[in-house]
Amino acid sequence: MSDAPIIVTALLGKEDFAWLNTLRQRHFPPERNFLPVHVTLFHHLPPSVAPELKQRLAALTREYPAPTAQLRDVMKLGKGVAYRIESEKLAALRDELASAFAGLLTPQDQADWRPHITVQNKVTPDAARALHEELSEGFSPRPLAIAGLASWYYRGGPWEPLSEHRFSG
Numbered sequence: 001m002s003d004a005p006i007i008v009t010a011l012l013g014k015e016d017f018a019w020l021n022t023l024r025q026r027h028f029p030p031e032r033n034f035l036p037v038h039v040t041l042f043h044h045l046p047p048s049v050a051p052e053l054k055q056r057l058a059a060l061t062r063e064y065p066a067p068t069a070q071l072r073d074v075m076k077l078g079k080g081v082a083y084r085i086e087s088e089k090l091a092a093l094r095d096e097l098a099s100a101f102a103g104l105l106t107p108q109d110q111a112d113w114r115p116h117i118t119v120q121n122k123v124t125p126d127a128a129r130a131l132h133e134e135l136s137e138g139f140s141p142r143p144l145a146i147a148g149l150a151s152w153y154y155r156g157g158p159w160e161p162l163s164e165h166r167f168s169g
Contacts, residue, residue, distance in 0.1 A: 004153040006050060006162060008042040008057075008097070010090060010115075013145025020083070020117055027081070027120040027131055034158045037117055039085060039146075041094045044106045047153070054163045056100060057149045060093055066167035067093060069144040071117075074136045080121030081131045087115065090146055 012020065021037040045053065067089030075084045094113055098105060120131050148166035152159035 002047045002050070002153050004047055004155050004160070006042075006045040006047060006053065007040060007152045007154050007159060008045065008053070009150050009152065010039040010041060010146050011148040011150050011164065011166070012037065012039070012117075013147045016145050020119065023119040023135075027123075028118075029122055032122050037119070039115055039117055041097065041113070041149070042101075042105070042109045044109060044154070045101060045151075046104055049101060049104060050151070050162060053101075053151055056097060057151060057163060057165045060096065061148055061165040061167045064089075064093065064167065066148075067146050069146050071142050071144050073141070074132055074139055075116060076128065076132050077118065077121060078128065079123055079125060080118060080128050081135060082116040082118040082120075083135075085115035085117065085144060086141075087144075087146065090115065093149075 011017075017037060024033065024037045067087050069085055069087035069090055071083045072086045073084050075082050091113065098109070119135075120128060123131075146167070148164060150164045151162040153162055
């Protein structure tokens, strides 16, 4: 068993992943960008939940169709930029997992969930402001494909895959 904390993410559809990951590679400082684009559901679950987590993720992706989602707007992060995600169904799946692991959640994972995709972070406020203006110009909400759920071990650098589960419907 690993002693590394576990991160849970939603997996994007192939086309959305390619587009958003290209944006991330272009605008995220290269020395800090060792992860592909992702949507974080939980930042830190204890490694002891790995077997149960894999079972729950597999069940959710088997029992439910892929949740509908939408990129709603471009948001400022102070020193970065992200796209805000709206998805009642993805939020409901996250709530189900949060209930299952309620006593084990960190304060960050107990707080209100604000789903987003970070395309830039840890830059100067001026650089973030410029990218926010660029991405906001002509932006209109658009669908976002959610293809599955995944879990990862966090060891300080690139994440180590634990499990990946694709929605069947």
